[in-house]
Structures are given as C-alpha cells and as structure tokens.
Amino acid sequence: MSSSVLGSRRMASTIANSLSFKLGVPLRLHPHPTHTSASLGFTTFRRSYVVSSSAFANQNREYVIVGGGNAAGYAARTFVENGMADGRLAIVSKEAYAPYERPALTKAYLFPLDKKPARLPGFHTCVGSGGERQTPDWYKEKGIEMFYEDPVTNIDIEKQTLTTDSGKLLKYGSLIIATGCTASRLPEKIGGNLPGVHYIRDVADADALISSLEKAQKVVIVGGGYIGMEVAAAATGWKLDTTIIFPENHLMSRLFTPSLARRYEEFYKENGVKFLKGNSLKNIEAGSNGRVTHVKLEDGSSIEADAVIVGIGAKPAVGPFERVGLDSSVGGIQVDGLFRTSVPGIFAVGDVAAFPLKIYNRIARVEHVDHARRSAQHCIKALLTAQTHTYDYLPSFYSRVFEYEGSPRKIWWQFYGDNVGETVEVGNFDPKIATFWIDSGKLKGVLVESGSPEEFQLLPNIARSQPIVDKAKLQNASSVEEALAIVGSSL
Numbered sequence: 001m002s003s004s005v006l007g008s009r010r011m012a013s014t015i016a017n018s019l020s021f022k023l024g025v026p027l028r029l030h031p032h033p034t035h036t037s038a039s040l041g042f043t044t045f046r047r048s049y050v051v052s053s054s055a056f057a058n059q060n061r062e063y064v065i066v067g068g069g070n071a072a073g074y075a076a077r078t079f080v081e082n083g084m085a086d087g088r089l090a091i092v093s094k095e096a097y098a099p100y101e102r103p104a105l106t107k108a109y110l111f112p113l114d115k116k117p118a119r120l121p122g123f124h125t126c127v128g129s130g131g132e133r134q135t136p137d138w139y140k141e142k143g144i145e146m147f148y149e150d151p152v153t154n155i156d157i158e159k160q161t162l163t164t165d166s167g168k169l170l171k172y173g174s175l176i177i178a179t180g181c182t183a184s185r186l187p188e189k190i191g192g193n194l195p196g197v198h199y200i201r202d203v204a205d206a207d208a209l210i211s212s213l214e215k216a217q218k219v220v221i222v223g224g225g226y227i228g229m230e231v232a233a234a235a236t237g238w239k240l241d242t243t244i245i246f247p248e249n250h251l252m253s254r255l256f257t258p259s260l261a262r263r264y265e266e267f268y269k270e271n272g273v274k275f276l277k278g279n280s281l282k283n284i285e286a287g288s289n290g291r292v293t294h295v296k297l298e299d300g301s302s303i304e305a306d307a308v309i310v311g312i313g314a315k316p317a318v319g320p321f322e323r324v325g326l327d328s329s330v331g332g333i334q335v336d337g338l339f340r341t342s343v344p345g346i347f348a349v350g351d352v353a354a355f356p357l358k359i360y361n362r363i364a365r366v367e368h369v370d371h372a373r374r375s376a377q378h379c380i381k382a383l384l385t386a387q388t389h390t391y392d393y394l395p396s397f398y399s400r401v402f403e404y405e406g407s408p409r410k411i412w413w414q415f416y417g418d419n420v421g422e423t424v425e426v427g428n429f430d431p432k433i434a435t436f437w438i439d440s441g442k443l444k445g446v447l448v449e450s451g452s453p454e455e456f457q458l459l460p461n462i463a464r465s466q467p468i469v470d471k472a473k474l475q476n477a478s479s480v481e482e483a484l485a486i487v488g489s490s491l
C-alpha cells in the first residue's frame with residue numbers, strides 16, 4: 001500500500017476525530033478496514049459514525065483502555081506515537097499506579113531491603129523495552145486521562161458505555177480491554193485467605209509480602225512455576241528458611257525438561273532451598289492469632305511456616321466482558337489477528353486475549369510480558385493507521401533470578417519457539433547450558449541459560465526459521481557456543 005494512501009486514511013480519521021471533539025460528540029470514522037469473515041468466524045461489518053444520545057449523563061471518550069498494566073502502558077505509548085492520545089484517550093485502572101513493568105514484582109522488587117530493591121517510579125512502562133519512563137506526569141503531559149482505583153464493573157455494549165466501581169459512566173468510541181489476569185487462589189476452606197498467605201499480581205500484593213518477609217523466618221512456597229522459582233530465589237536473599245512444594249516431578253514442568261530442571265533445583269538446594277516435589281498441599285493452618293503457622297501436605301506431613309506464597313497460575317480477568325465473546329479452549333477474550341473481538345469497536349490485548357498464534361496455527365493465550373507489549377502495539381497501530389497485517393507472534397519466555405547484590409550467581413534464561421518433540425541438551429549449567437527442541441527434524445524451540453547478548457539475539461531467528469538440524473552433530477557439540485554455531489550455519 002502506498003504511503004499516500006496510508007496518509008490520506010490517517011488524515012480522514014484525524015479530521016473526523018478532531019471534529020467529534022469540537023462538537024462534543026464521539027463522531028468516529030473507523031480507519032481500520034472492514035472486518036472480514038476470517039478464521040475465527042467474525043461477522044462482516046462496517047461501523048461508521050457513532051453519535052451519543054444526549055440522554056446519557058455520562059462523558060464521551062473516543063478511546064478507552066480498561067486495565068492499567070503492561071499492555072495498557074505500551075498501548076498508551078503507541079497512541080502518543082500516532083498523535084492520537086491528547087484529549088482522546090482515557091485509561092481506567094483498578095490499581096493505584098500508572099502502568100508498570102509487572103515482572104519486576106518478583107524480581108528486583110523483592111531484593112532484601114539493604115540491597116537496593118526496585119521501587120516505583122523506577123520501573124514504570126516502557127522502561128522494560130528501553131522506552132521512556134511513563135510516570136503519572138507523563139500521562140498528564142500527553143493529555144491522557146487516568147482513572148485510578150476505579151475498576152470497570154459493567155459494560156453496556158449497545159450504548160457503548162462502561163460503569164466503574166465508583167459509579168462513573170464512561171462512553172467510549174473504541175474500547176481496548178487490557179485487564180490481564182488474576183492470580184489463582186487456594187480455596188478459603190483450606191486456608192487460602194489466612195493472614196500470612198500471599199498471592200502476587202500487583203504492587204499492593206508485593207508490598208504485603210515484603211511486610212511479611214520482614215517478620216518471617218520460615219517461608220513455604222506453593223507452586224514450582226515462574227512465581228515459585230522467583231520468590232524462592234528472593235527468599236534466599238532474605239536468608240529465610242525456604243521450602244518449595246509442588247505436585248509435579250520437577251520445577252517449571254510445562255517448559256523445562258527433567259534434566260534442565262534438575263540443574264536449577266541443584267543450584268537452589270546449594271543455596272538452602274528445600275524441595276518437596278510430587279506432593280500436594282492439603283490445607284494451611286493458623287495459630288491462635290489467626291495467622292498461618294503450618295502447611296499440611298497430602299502425605300500427612302506438616303511444615304512450619306510464618307509466610308506462605310502461592311504461585312499456582314493465573315486466570316484471565318474477563319469479568320465484566322464475558323458478553324464480548326470468550327474462547328472456550330484457552331479461556332480469555334477471543335480476538336482475530338488485529339485484536340478485534342466479535343463486537344465492532346472492541347479490542348482485547350495482553351494476557352486476557354485469545355488470539356490466533358499464526359506460526360503454529362492454533363489459538364493461544366500468552367501470559368508473558370513480551371506478548372503484552374507487542375499485542376498492545378500491534379492492536380493500536382491497526383486501530384489508528386491503515387496497518388492490516390495480522391499479528392505473527394513468536395512465543396518467548398524468560399526469567400531472571402538471584403540478581404540481588406552479593407548473590408551466589410545471577411541466573412537468566414530465555415526461551416523462544418515451541419517446546420515440542422525430542423530434546424538435546426548441551427553444556428553445563430556452570431557456566432552455560434542450552435536445550436534444543438527438535439520436531440520432525442526441524443528445530444522448533446531453544447532455551448539458553450546465561451547467554452551473551454549476541455547469543456540471546458540469535459534465538460528468535462533460530463526459532464522462527466525452524467532450520468533442519470543434524471541431531472547427532474548437535475548432540476556432539478562440546479559447548480553452547482559450538483551448538484549455536486551449528487544451528488546458525490543451518491539458517
């Protein structure tokens with residue numbers, strides 16, 4: 001498409017939008033193309049002008065983002081980059097803070113208090129991708145209206161109106177749902193809500209955990225995924241007696257191979273973390289003051305604990321948007337490759353969106369920050385410009401632990417692609433290890449621990465190209481460097 005066509009479409013939309021605000025009504029010309037009946041079975045429509053009813057005692061906003069997390073921060077930046085934020089965009093958030101880089105909460109935020117822990121405003125979006133730090137003042141300067149601590153509780157799709165917890169009515173032209181996930185909780189009847197039992201999703205949760213850690217001596221971590229691994233590493237920094245329990249046979253069972261997990265587990269054990277694997281929690285018990293004292297396991301054993309941190313997964317925060325259309329296989333709000341839901345003018349991005357994962361031809365929901373950033377940017381570009389190419393995401397996950405000052409060793413792994421097929425492990429954990437997933441002769445996924453910046457940069461190219469590799473040659477590689485050179489030569 002020529003740039004003049006792009007330019008004229010953008011201008012048409014800008015004129016319509018600025019007119020609408022002069023007139024005080026949301027007059028919207030949709031700059032993005034007509035919805036097509038694509039793979040998700042969306043109906044064809046063209047939504048042209050929306051004029052508010054004067055009967056509404058509410059305020060009109062052209063663009064509203066619901067949710068003030070990672071995706072919202074990157075979406076706001078894209079609005080600004082396209083000159084469409086000032087006076088046009090509102091963000092409605094449940095939290096008291098401007099969007100921030102959520103992964104920090106179980107990493108530098110939990111550093112021991114004498115080891116320079118991260119605090120806001122240090123990690124507001126979009127610092128995680130090297131962008132400008134979007135503090136509350138940034139939003140003011142850019143003319144973006146922020147509603148803090150006022151979650152959306154209801155939507156009237158026909159009237160394009162949101163109701164917030166405090167009773168505000170907000171009329172939107174286009175709506176972007178970026179509500180993320182909520183942490184899965186243990187049932188109340190087994191002690192899931194006792195004082196001293198923690199879940200971590202936001203700053204308030206992390207602050208509550210820190211005040212528990214300050215008084216704690218013995219902590220039990222329930223769950224062997226990202227949150228469990230990261231909090232256990234943090235607890236070693238606080239020199240706490242730390243036990244991690246999970247029902248699977250090894251850490252990070254959805255991604256790591258047993259062999260790779262064993263390397264990490266050994267490192268954690270060397271640093272004092274105790275593992276109770278293949279074991280499920282029965283209930284959590286409290287003392288006479290009502291606070292947690294013990295964790296009871298299904299095998300009848302009991303572990304003392306004055307703080308319990310639960311990391312057993314998360315659920316997409318779809319309420320109150322169920323009517324927009326949910327995906328039955330992966331949960332979340334169903335969208336197409338431009339993040340359009342089945343309702344015209346409503347979009348969903350980030351953790352909450354169930355989108356077509358083009359590269360593997362399946363519908364997916366991805367709860368990782370890289371996708372939150374990219375999906376938000378892709379959606380807003382498609383909404384504001386004539387960009388029509390569909391999202392083509394390459395799954396990528398990472399974690400960083402033991403990064404506090406004076407830690408025994410910093411650990412940082414990155415994964416790209418799909419963890420399917422047979423695996424080849426190369427290298428030693430110290431200094432560096434890699435796992436390659438090979439399916440039908442093609443290299444589908446790669447994980448590297450402690451890679452150099454150049455090595456990490458190579459990983460997305462490898463995973464996207466899916467080169468045919470000589471498995472025997474890879475198995476004989478004596479180092480990660482040699483293995484990456486072998487794979488690199490097949491690209």
Ligand SMILES: Cc1cc2nc3c(=O)[nH]c(=O)nc-3n(C[C@H](O)[C@H](O)[C@H](O)COP(=O)(O)OP(=O)(O)OC[C@H]3O[C@@H](n4cnc5c(N)ncnc54)[C@H](O)[C@@H]3O)c2cc1C
Pocket residue numbers: 066067068069070071072092093094095101102103104105106150151152153178179180181200201202226227317319320349350351352366367368369370372397398399400
């Ligand atoms: C502790 C922790 C550590 C993580 N570490 C990593 C990591 O190392 N690597 C990685 O790739 N990913 C990590 N993640 C995942 C990553 O943070 C998420 O994928 C990312 O934050 C998703 O962005 P989002 O905007 O979709 O959702 P979120 O960032 O969760 O933002 C959603 C926002 O919407 C708000 N909200 C919800 N409902 C409503 C409502 N009805 N009205 C208004 N507001 C609402 C929420 O309060 C929240 O502010 C981590 C997540 C957590 C919780």
